[in-house]
Amino acid sequence: MSVDRLLRRKAPQGYLEEWELSISTPQEQRQNPLHTAMIFKLKTLYLALPITFIAEVSALRTVHNTPHQKERGLINAYGRLRSVISLVDLLEIDSEEKQFEEKFFILLKREESIWAFAVSEICGIHHYRVLEKAPIRAVKTSYSHFKGIVTWQKQSVAFIDEDLLFSTLGSTSL
Amino acid sequence: MIALFYRELQDHVESIEKHLKGKSIEDLQSILKSICAIKGGAKLVQKPSIERVARELETLLKQAIELAEPLDHRQCQVVQKATGLFKEIYETQGLSAKEGELKKLQQEIEASEQTIVRLFFIELERQIAILSESLLIFEQTPNTIAVESLLRAAHSIKGAARAVGYGALVGFVHSVEEVFTKWKERPLSAEIIETLFSCIDLLYQLTKSDVRAFSTALYSDFFSDAAYKLQHFSPSPLSLKSSQKRANVQNATVRVTADYLTQLMGLAGELLIESRWLEHFSETLLKIKRGQNDLLEYVDHLQSEDLESRKKSKLQQKAHLCSKQITTYMNSIELFIRRHSTLSDRLYRQVIESRMCPFSDGVENLPRLVRDLAKQLNKKIYFEIIGKSTAIDREILGQLKAPLEHLLKNAIDHGIELPEERVALGKPVEGHIRLEARHKAGMLHIVITDDGRGLDLDKIKLKAYELRLIDSLSLDLTETKLVEFLFLPGFTTAEKISEISGRGIGLNAVQDMIQQVHGQVQIAARMGKGATFCLQLPLTLSVIRALMVSISGEPYAFALARIEHAVVIESSEVETVAGLFYFYLNGKSIALVFAHQVLGVAAASQTAKLSVVVLSNGVNYYGVIVDALLGEKELVAQKLDPTIAKIDNIACGAFMENGDPILVIDTEEMIYSINRLFTKQKSRDRTLGMGE
Numbered sequence: 001m002s003v004d005r006l007l008r009r010k011a012p013q014g015y016l017e018e019w020e021l022s023i024s025t026p027q028e029q030r031q032n033p034l035h036t037a038m039i040f041k042l043k044t045l046y047l048a049l050p051i052t053f054i055a056e057v058s059a060l061r062t063v064h065n066t067p068h069q070k071e072r073g074l075i076n077a078y079g080r081l082r083s084v085i086s087l088v089d090l091l092e093i094d095s096e097e098k099q100f101e102e103k104f105f106i107l108l109k110r111e112e113s114i115w116a117f118a119v120s121e122i123c124g125i126h127h128y129r130v131l132e133k134a135p136i137r138a139v140k141t142s143y144s145h146f147k148g149i150v151t152w153q154k155q156s157v158a159f160i161d162e163d164l165l166f167s168t169l170g171s172t173s174l
Numbered sequence: 175m176i177a178l179f180y181r182e183l184q185d186h187v188e189s190i191e192k193h194l195k196g197k198s199i200e201d202l203q204s205i206l207k208s209i210c211a212i213k214g215g216a217k218l219v220q221k222p223s224i225e226r227v228a229r230e231l232e233t234l235l236k237q238a239i240e241l242a243e244p245l246d247h248r249q250c251q252v253v254q255k256a257t258g259l260f261k262e263i264y265e266t267q268g269l270s271a272k273e274g275e276l277k278k279l280q281q282e283i284e285a286s287e288q289t290i291v292r293l294f295f296i297e298l299e300r301q302i303a304i305l306s307e308s309l310l311i312f313e314q315t316p317n318t319i320a321v322e323s324l325l326r327a328a329h330s331i332k333g334a335a336r337a338v339g340y341g342a343l344v345g346f347v348h349s350v351e352e353v354f355t356k357w358k359e360r361p362l363s364a365e366i367i368e369t370l371f372s373c374i375d376l377l378y379q380l381t382k383s384d385v386r387a388f389s390t391a392l393y394s395d396f397f398s399d400a401a402y403k404l405q406h407f408s409p410s411p412l413s414l415k416s417s418q419k420r421a422n423v424q425n426a427t428v429r430v431t432a433d434y435l436t437q438l439m440g441l442a443g444e445l446l447i448e449s450r451w452l453e454h455f456s457e458t459l460l461k462i463k464r465g466q467n468d469l470l471e472y473v474d475h476l477q478s479e480d481l482e483s484r485k486k487s488k489l490q491q492k493a494h495l496c497s498k499q500i501t502t503y504m505n506s507i508e509l510f511i512r513r514h515s516t517l518s519d520r521l522y523r524q525v526i527e528s529r530m531c532p533f534s535d536g537v538e539n540l541p542r543l544v545r546d547l548a549k550q551l552n553k554k555i556y557f558e559i560i561g562k563s564t565a566i567d568r569e570i571l572g573q574l575k576a577p578l579e580h581l582l583k584n585a586i587d588h589g590i591e592l593p594e595e596r597v598a599l600g601k602p603v604e605g606h607i608r609l610e611a612r613h614k615a616g617m618l619h620i621v622i623t624d625d626g627r628g629l630d631l632d633k634i635k636l637k638a639y640e641l642r643l644i645d646s647l648s649l650d651l652t653e654t655k656l657v658e659f660l661f662l663p664g665f666t667t668a669e670k671i672s673e674i675s676g677r678g679i680g681l682n683a684v685q686d687m688i689q690q691v692h693g694q695v696q697i698a699a700r701m702g703k704g705a706t707f708c709l710q711l712p713l714t715l716s717v718i719r720a721l722m723v724s725i726s727g728e729p730y731a732f733a734l735a736r737i738e739h740a741v742v743i744e745s746s747e748v749e750t751v752a753g754l755f756y757f758y759l760n761g762k763s764i765a766l767v768f769a770h771q772v773l774g775v776a777a778a779s780q781t782a783k784l785s786v787v788v789l790s791n792g793v794n795y796y797g798v799i800v801d802a803l804l805g806e807k808e809l810v811a812q813k814l815d816p817t818i819a820k821i822d823n824i825a826c827g828a829f830m831e832n833g834d835p836i837l838v839i840d841t842e843e844m845i846y847s848i849n850r851l852f853t854k855q856k857s858r859d860r861t862l863g864m865g866e
Contacts, residue, residue: 002178002179002181002182002215003211003214003215003218005178006175006178006218061833061834062833062834062835064728064729064834064835064836064837065726065728065775066821067773067774067775067821067822067823067824067837068773068774068821068822068823069819069821074827074835074837075835076444076829076833076834076835078440078441078444079437079439079440079441079442079443079444079829080436080437080440080812080815081812081814081815081827081829081835082815083815113815114815
């Protein structure tokens, strides 16, 4: 009760306006917080994924085929056996060259599940606020699972919809 | 501000005192409200000591509200003490004088909290285990060391019980202490020991239940009863035997999840692989050194006419310098590589060993089991465990519990005779059962021996004949062969099924479990003299001795313990019968199938010679054709991630020396898949009109 009284007492002159000014964030910033994504290159396509789902990046390792499951493979990443998926197949990226330089493996992690996929290049980490909507034609794939486009170093980078990706992965692992 | 606070404090204290008299939930809730207000106010005016007391009171009240019970006498007292202190504070408007008292009060309230009770339970559990063990030893052989250990445990329990205010327990433990302090003058009767055991059991159950159970009157009565019995029993001495010495070493332990250890092992394994690369690298450096030496030779052999002598000597100097430098650097890197290899090797071995724990950890419950069972069957048993400190893989130990229990039950039920029988046979009245664990020739040996009836080989033969497993009784079968029958499901020579054993499933289940951990069971028996069961197990499950093969161009492995043979045959040796392929080995016809067919992977190119791995499920033999046999290796098993959905026919994964993944085949599953394949083929052939 006394605390109540204490807190409801009248504020000194100009006090409220002063504080409001100093702690308010610009409208645009508040509506668009900063996000971080990792940009990588797969065949000829530049793609991005939120950094929260990227667990590790590993050098190229030998892939062991999985019996009974042609779509998956197995690699050794830092001493643990990990499942390998083909993002190329999953995103239905078609390209003329069947073989391409796979240099790295990116390990995705969501909750307890970890998947690895091969990429040609790791471009780096990019901060952004908004995703631009881009016409699907701009991205050379029939896969519609892109959330939007980010511009990075004059390149259009397609942002993968991680929810859709994980639900596809989850269903194929059954 | 402070004045404001004190005024408020007075209001709240009055409210609390009013509601303390009531016994309803609403009263409790309004007390809680007042306390929260006091806490908030104290925080605002920065009086931490009052805030802390208020916080403790808050927890106390919250618990009471949750249990939907009014505050008991002690708790009421505590609250009143607090309000009393608060009154003094605002009356004198002076806090500093009361700081000490406030602190004492806070601690007192803490003591009545539930968390303390939980700690008490944990300590109680620990001491009960020690108490139980010591009592068992005392029962067998009354001696001072056991008694001392008993008294220590009892004393700890008494102190802990007093701290949390469980009077009945304190009283009971005190009588236990008294009884044991005077054990020599007043020997304990078997009844009293039985009572003590039931008390221990009850205590153990209580530690697993919730707090309230402990303070109900029911248990107080039980313990008061037991205390009375202890004070008034009639002494009757137990038979005395030679005393036993007990080593009581306890190491500090740390709890770590199994997954954490797996990760550690993975990293250690990778480190080992990387260090091997370093060794290869040092060899390439040798090449550089040799190149250098050659260069040096050319320089030395330069004719003096080709170059000015000054330039030549300069060249020579430089070349010599380079050569010396390379030698120095190579030496230091070689030293580094050696140190590095040793360290990573040691790290790896340590991590693998971390999966081990002492044998005693897994057999703690067995002495009690034997004792209770012996009592139930009216037999006298002397049970000893040897090799308690032998290191065993945690997982193996977990799998061993059930088989060991079964084998002991068998020994007590069927093996050891009744005391009268034993005396008549000239044996000591007490049956002797010994459980031993030791490392031998790189394997773990667990032996259960008894000096009971042994095995009646004739009975086994008869039963086998009855079940039509052998054709005639006149067959001369060795003990080893006869003993194998015991492992068949449903085989038993017991006339009647008792609650304990005799159903005929036990030994079969035991053998299954042991084989699952890549082990073997052997039985040896002397009729009338006793039986010995020997379990041979690998030292650790995490390392599998495997045969590496190539299937479809990729590496796979079979656990050596699970395969019968591995041979290379000519394609000419293969015969066809009714669409299925066979070959002969040691007079047995073995069905052939391609490994890549079973696994659903691409076929590799055909070769004239076939590499075949022969599997067996004890009844049939199967030959699996692989691309090539690659050799024997010890592999560290890697459980497949849950993300990697269960792969058919594959038991686990592992890594080769170069870090590449290799899959270990599950032989049982593979046999099952092969059978399915054959059935499919047969039915397909039938529909196509290709009959037998």
